[in-house]
Amino acid sequence: MLPELFDLSGRHVCVLGGGGYLASAACRLLAECGAHVIVADLSMAAAEAVVSQIQDNGLLADAVPIDVADESVIAALFDRIAADFGSLDAVVNSTFQYQNVPFEQMSLDQWRDGMRINLDAAFLISREAGRVMKPVERGSIVHFSSMYGLVAPIPSLYKGMDVNPVHYGVAKAGVRQLVKYQAALMGRFGLRVNAIVPGPFPASRVCESDPTFVTRLAERTMLGRIACAEEIAGAVVYLVADASSFVTGTELVVDGGWTQW
Numbered sequence: 001m002l003p004e005l006f007d008l009s010g011r012h013v014c015v016l017g018g019g020g021y022l023a024s025a026a027c028r029l030l031a032e033c034g035a036h037v038i039v040a041d042l043s044m045a046a047a048e049a050v051v052s053q054i055q056d057n058g059l060l061a062d063a064v065p066i067d068v069a070d071e072s073v074i075a076a077l078f079d080r081i082a083a084d085f086g087s088l089d090a091v092v093n094s095t096f097q098y099q100n101v102p103f104e105q106m107s108l109d110q111w112r113d114g115m116r117i118n119l120d121a122a123f124l125i126s127r128e129a130g131r132v133m134k135p136v137e138r139g140s141i142v143h144f145s146s147m148y149g150l151v152a153p154i155p156s157l158y159k160g161m162d163v164n165p166v167h168y169g170v171a172k173a174g175v176r177q178l179v180k181y182q183a184a185l186m187g188r189f190g191l192r193v194n195a196i197v198p199g200p201f202p203a204s205r206v207c208e209s210d211p212t213f214v215t216r217l218a219e220r221t222m223l224g225r226i227a228c229a230e231e232i233a234g235a236v237v238y239l240v241a242d243a244s245s246f247v248t249g250t251e252l253v254v255d256g257g258w259t260q261w
């Protein structure tokens with residue numbers, strides 16, 4: 001029973017932002033569980049690097065260039081996966097992009113720009129994945145929120161630097177509501193929609209460039225450390241696989257306890 005709960009053989013999983021730090025770990029784990037992983041990213045070089053690692057291990061993956069700000073491109077990608085491979089079984093959205101601007105200086109255009117990838121694209125991805133999955137009555141959609149979608153950034157952690165921008169947390173709070181809304185609509189059609197709420201897992205370039213900031217982040221968690229990407233990626237596999245077949249409309253908090261005190 002246990003291996004079957006996590007067996008993704010024959011499933012086609014599209015990971016948007018799949019070339020990123022967290023998503024590349026998730027793509028590797030999904031492929032290890034048997035999935036064919038479609039790694040879609042703005043950076044084709046990043047997507048191809050992940051695909052090479054997966055294929056070098058004899059597993060299944062393809063790289064696709066995509067800009068998730070482009071509505072028609074998202075729709076076309078999901079249609080193509082369903083047509084070419086026979087099904088779109090899961091979509092994982094790990095894209096993220098922002099420009100940091102202090103709250104009091106942020107223009108309306110900069111605010112809107114922050115929403116474009118972090119919330120508008122999440123909506124488009126959810127809507128289009130749902131459109132393709134609903135007729136076949138099966139599928140899992142996974143988005144990423146953030147601890148900053150649950151609680152405010154603590155200004156004192158950001159000594160000498162700009163605090164995490166307001167549009168980021170607002171967009172990530174919106175993602176939490178997006179999954180509840182869509183899960184309520186789509187549950188009767190066999191679709192599950194969930195969010196993962198990670199705590200801090202800065203990539204190695206951040207850890208190297210500002211170790212004292214990373215220490216302050218680590219001390220804020222109950223576990224006293226930051227996460228590595230693989231520790232969040234396991235939650236992706238769980239929400240894609242049948243192990244979570246009765247889990248929908250929820251948020252899985254994987255934050256080392258950041259939001260619990």
Ligand SMILES: NC(=O)c1ccc[n+]([C@@H]2O[C@H](COP(=O)([O-])OP(=O)(O)OC[C@H]3O[C@@H](n4cnc5c(N)ncnc54)[C@H](O)[C@@H]3O)[C@@H](O)[C@H]2O)c1
Binds near residue numbers: 017069199
């Ligand atoms: N890193 C953290 O500490 C942290 C904490 C909480 C939540 N998160 C969330 O986790 C997720 C993954 O974070 P990460 O640190 O691995 O990010 P990352 O920057 O390493 O990866 C994001 C990926 O999205 C791609 N991307 C950006 N804009 C795109 C677009 N328009 N179209 C297609 N692809 C695009 C990038 O090329 C990149 O590969 C994000 O949603 C982030 O908000 C991260």
